[in-house]
Amino acid sequence: MSFVAALRLIRDALPELAAARTEQARARRYAVLVRDVAHELNPPRRSRSYPRVVKRKMSKFKLKRPAVHGPQLATTPFLDTVKIC
Numbered sequence: 705m706s707f708v709a710a711l712r713l714i715r716d717a718l719p720e721l722a723a724a725r726t727e728q729a730r731a732r733r734y735a736v737l738v739r740d741v742a743h744e745l746n747p748p749r750r751s752r753s754y755p756r757v758v759k760r761k762m763s764k765f766k767l768k769r770p771a772v773h774g775p776q777l778a779t780t781p782f783l784d785t786v787k788i789c
């Protein structure tokens with residue numbers, strides 16, 4: 705059942721539940737509420753014609769591919785680069 709439909713049914717049933725004088729009356733009204741919620745099921749979903757995909761942000765620049773990057777430059781550790789006298 706949809707969340708909104710369940711919320712409406714519960715909201716409409718709250719005054720009746722609060723007005724019940726005994727625990728048995730409250731239990732009967734609660735059972736009616738549960739039955740009403742069970743009868744409000746959504747129909748089965750259709751299968752998707754297209755699977756979900758992540759949309760890419762539109763940009764005028766080409767995407768970077770691994771071949772575009774070229775070879776990695778050799779790096780030297782920071783302490784080898786900086787000499788403190």
